[in-house]
Amino acid sequence: MSLELTANALRLTMRDRELVRGLDMRVAPGDVWCVLGPNGAGKSTLLRTLAGLRPADGGRVLLGGRDVESFPPIELARRRGFLPQTIVDAFSLTVMEAVMSARHPSLPFWAWGESDTAPAVDALHTFELEDLARRDVTTLSGGERQRVNIATLFAQDVELLLLDEPLSSLDLHHQMKTLHELMRVATEQGRSVVYTVHDINLAFQHATHAVLLDGRGGALAGPKDDVVTSEHLSAAFHHPIHGVMLDDELFFRAGRLNGTPP
Template structure:
């Protein structure tokens, strides 16, 4: 679907990506993670041809994206930039309609096909009720769904999103991610997103790409690659990785630092679940509950308490609908 070959990209004097080779699978939900300034947004922007690489190529289905007319790319690849500017006074239906731009010309401006695509996109993103509202009067979560609806109206096979959950509260984050998940499962779209939250990445991604300092450290299914070692490598953070009680996906729990992140990190790893600290507790479920509740100050051991409501449904949920159980 999307690949990069020997990609070098950056801003002004600064080189962010230096010779990156990457293949993103089709029909999958790929999530790119990494610390701030690791180049994940730069990678996404370059793949979406918003940023011109200094060297190397981005391949869309095997063709160099630079050699395709931008209008044709826009029919195959939708992109939602990080915090786009909301045009003043524009209504939801109007903004979603802008997604039809690649299908229009000034002498052939609006077709019934465009109308149908906009209606469908608004229904999918659940913003049909807001159609006549000005976008700048909406809440952050609604606004984000409207932007996603705009890219959906583009009717593309692939969708690239740069931190689509930033500035949203937890419920709205889950709402947006569920929508993306549904697009992949029900519509067969290829979704690529940059996310900040590792646990959300692990929960929703079919394919996880972990980056550090402009290079890919690991790529693959989160259950295979997301370990405490990887988190320490990529983020420099000591943590425990346990299976999520709801989905069974890896759940990253930062190690106890006692409020002193530098010195206490190594200490707390020992305190938290003993030997489990620096290694991945693994995808095996089973013993993990005890590892977590093994915390000596179990005042925060709320996980077992939550289990009766969701516990038995945990594993079957994993593949279908990540938040239905909640």
């Protein structure tokens, strides 16, 4: 796999607000990028723009050297997958049917539902969903439904995975499982991953690169050790954030509002 995603001088706005000003980033095969920033900073807007689902307000997004906005939808769906924050079930499907729906871009119309179940079966196994395969998705808990959403993205079998808040509704085990699998497919299969997240420490432990938005147009992008620092985090989140070492590993803690050290 060799698909590269790049943003050149990317500018994003929302109504009269400038969210991102002049962002440059290069997502190479095998990279795992986390997108951090306060609420309303533009994390979801950035992800949707990288996915080709909204136009950039300046600059360009290139996928494999080609403007992402130039792809026909079916061709784009064969190259990148996008998991939105919210998925609304308009009608009943079994879990297996929901996961199999991701295979649509890869199948000729007449083969729909007839074959190519291996990626879906593998995704169900990966996210511990085999026992739910025959369940109606409308009967699942929020966490179970989110695992189905993630499994569906994996079954799409694309080179670039873009996930908006994939950890929402998941318990700790399945948060760690999801992040582990994202790192695994990047490391072992050369896929590229970009995901938004609120937990700084989980992101820092499960990413190679980071984008940090401050909500005022500022955006830092690069290797995680260069971007995710106490100084940069404190400035972006408008709150003191301190780095602490525990068993030779760096963690970040927010300062208490009463001014005492964390």
